[in-house]
Amino acid sequence: MYDEFLTFAVALAREAGQIQLAYFRGNDLAIRTKSNISDVVTRADRESEELIAGAIVERWPSHAILGEEGGSRGAAASDYRWVIDPLDGTTNYSQGLPVFAVSIALQYRGEPIVGVVYAPYLNELFTAARGGGAYLSTGGGTPQPIHVAGKQSLPTAVVATGFPYDKDRNPDNNAANVARILPHVRDLRRMGAAAYDLCAVAAGFLDGFWELGLHEWDVAAGSLILLEAGGVIRELRADRGVSLVAGNAAIVDEIGRYVE
Known part of the structure; x- marks a missing residue:
């Protein structure tokens, strides 16, 4: 039912990934800051979004678009809205670290129907269409079904988190959550790209993930992929942007005991 949209999004993600690889670990990133010194954008972010948004406008001019760099554009009243993070993990990317991704989602009347997350350096492509399961293609190979892990308790779990950009001026910055949960997990990771964390x-x-202060473009594609893989997503709180906990049902409950 959603094959045309999914095929289109996959091709765009791969094309944007090639832009990113062309600049990666080079000297022509044109790094700028946005909201503060921790919030950066590169030439690859901007070029990737313009590629994706331009292709959507050309193919479906009646659709709406929300992008991290370009904001809202297109037909605002459309039932269809594309939500784009052209380069999730920009800090990693600007440092030469390989965990970064293109994230493209399509919503219909507010509900996600297609999600694509492509990590170009790792050559990992995560995809989902609503009701069709979630898949991972590695190295350009045949997509294989993926499912959330089955662990039921934190002592055997490896979980991930991140920190909001205003961590320098807002003490509500997730540090207390980390301190509370750290003794109870096998280990903790800070991957630096929420879309990739969810995938x-x-x-x-x-085994699980939580974060505060995200945006819709960070999670739109990855959330659908996780749900289609049998996972659970729970809103953590309503006062810090998009704040969520993700994993299987048991792990989400366990994380919820320590984070707020």
Whole structure:
């Protein structure tokens, strides 16, 4: 039912990934800051979003678009809205670290129907269409079904988190959550790209994930992929942007005992 949209999004994600690889670890990133010194954007972010948004406008001019760099554009009243993070993990990318991804989601009347997250350096492509399950293609190979891990308690779990950009001026910055949960988990990771975190949970590479102060473009595609992989997403709170906990049902409950 959603094959045309999914095929289109996959092709765009791969094309944007090639832009990112072309600049990666080079000297022509044109790094700028946005909201503060921790919030950066590169030439690859901007070029990737313009590629994706331009292709959507050309193919479906009646659709709406929300992008991290370009904001809202297109037909605002449309039932269809594309939500784009052209380069999730920009800090990693700007440092030469390989965990970064293109995230493209399509919503219909507010509900996600297609999600694509592509990590170009790792050559990992995560995909989902609503009701069709979640898949991972590695190295350009045939997509294989993925499912969340089955662990039921934190002492055997490896979980991930992140920190909001205003961590320097807002003491409500997730540090207390980390201190509370750290003694109770096998280990903790800070991957630096929420879209990839959600997909890693979907594939069972991580057992759980929580974060505060995210945006819709960070999670729109990854959330659908995780849900289609049998996972659970729970709102953590309503006063810090998009704040969520993800994993299987048991792990989400366990994380919820320590984070707020």
